[in-house]
Amino acid sequence: MKLSLSKISVFERGYLYGDGIFDTMRSYNGRIFRFEDHMERLKKNARALRIPASGSRELKGLILKALKKNRLKDAYIRVSLSRGKAGLGPAPVKGVEPSLTIIVRPSKVYPxxxxxxxxxxxxxxxxxxxxxxxxxxxxxxxxxxxxxxxxxxxxxxxxxxxxxxxxxxxxxxxxxxxxxxxxxxxxxxxxxxxxxxxxxxxxxxxxxxxxxxxxxxxxxxxxxxxxxxxxxxxxxxxxxxxxxxxxxxxxxxxxxxxxxxxxxxxxxxxxxxx
Ligand SMILES: Cc1ncc(COP(=O)(O)O)c(C=O)c1O
Incomplete structure (x- = not known):
């Protein structure tokens, strides 16, 4: 998987139908808090929707890379996994490649x-x-x-x-x-x-x-x-x-x-x- 600025297809099912899942994590001083717990929920959710999910190690590597690239230590991390790009109509299509996007930004600090x-x-x-x-x-x-x-x-x-x-x-x-x-x-x-x-x-x-x-x-x-x-x-x-x-x-x-x-x-x- 490459780390790049995302372009979302207009045929992406997450965009068209909300057909996907996401998870919000947080890093403190460069470390992702409770990453394994978030990963477990993400994997269970993906299984419930029958969307193939990335491995923990691969996903952690991508998040850490995104944090480094953006010079962030205390960050909000949003991982979205959409079923992928397919034609119109709600029926899930077999063999589509899921789309993974990661958003990182500084954590919001509440007053x-x-x-x-x-x-x-x-x-x-x-x-x-x-x-x-x-x-x-x-x-x-x-x-x-x-x-x-x-x-x-x-x-x-x-x-x-x-x-x-x-x-x-x-x-x-x-x-x-x-x-x-x-x-x-x-x-x-x-x-x-x-x-x-x-x-x-x-x-x-x-x-x-x-x-x-x-x-x-x-x-x-x-x-x-x-x-x-x-x-x-x-x-x-x-x-x-x-x-x-x-x-x-x-x-x-x-x-x-x-x-x-x-x-x-x-x-x-x-x-x-x-
Ligand atoms: C509907 C809903 N409930 C609960 C939570 C809290 O979950 P977590 O502690 O994993 O952030 C969230 C987080 O976004 C949520 O969207």
Whole structure:
């Protein structure tokens, strides 16, 4: 595979139909954080869509080359794998070569006060697509469901918006996972609701376990958010972000809670150790 500036064909299926997957990674000081975990998700997603994926070593080499070429150490890395170039019509065509693109750019740095005070979010009126239609465990190139919800957040100047499942259970944000703390336990939505198994979510669950904090992957509702002791979002981009307000209601004491702070500190330690 050559490293070049990409030209995307108008017949590329990712572009025409959202027929592909992507993954967002991050490098800290030149090292890709949790690369193996991202690779595992990418490979599983590719298998679910029956798109042949590149090997881990090859992909890592390409990313590191792109970082070097762009003189980046702390970077946002987006890997996209589209089914490839084929004719019009949705039927997947056999024998097409998948197209891999890598975007690297400096990591976005959020204002410090977001982490110090917590952010304001909303619960969206747009529901998450049910997993029987398109499983949210697939980080597919089709993000319209999230984009529609995001629109509401942007219009209301909210940091993020949370999508409920058809049945009214909390799933996740448009590009983040959500956690609540209740009775000292860390709770997040189970993936069978169509929630993406975020890599940051995975790291947070590992940290909580290490710290001896009880974990529950169980369905919960907006009532549980409104009455939570603490609440936070996680993603590769925002890491661990405390939430202060949801739907104009103050959560807990209206400041990042103890467990959120502890988990965030541990997360920062972990990513600087790697
Ligand atoms: C829908 C959705 N949920 C959760 C996440 C968080 O996943 P990760 O921690 O792997 O970045 C993302 C990340 O972009 C996402 O798009």
């Amino acid at each position: 410090r006060h977001f982490y110090r005070k917590g952010v304001e979010i909303l619960i969206s009126s747009t529901r998450r697509m049910p997993p029987c239609a398109l499983d949210g465990k697939i980080k597919s190139m089709n993000y319209l469901n999230s984009i529609l919800a995001r629109e509401e957040a942007t219009r209301s100047k909210a940091f993020e918006t949370i999508l409920l499942s058809e049945e009214g259970y909390v799933t996740e944000g448009t590009c983040s996972n959500i956690f609540i703390v209740r009775d000292g336990k860390v709770i997040t939505s189970p993936s069978f609701l169509g929630t993406l198994e975020g890599i940051t979510r995975k790291v947070v669950l590992e940290i909580a376990e290490r710290l001896g904090i009880k974990i529950e992957l169980t369905p919960f509702t907006n009532y549980d958010i409104y009455t939570a002791e603490e609440c936070f979002l996680t993603s590769t981009g925002i890491e661990v972000m405390p939430i202060r307000i949801v739907d104009r209601r103050i959560i807990g004491k209206g400041a990042p809670g103890k467990i959120t702070q502890l988990i965030r500190e541990e997360f920062l330690n972990e990513r600087s150790r790697r």
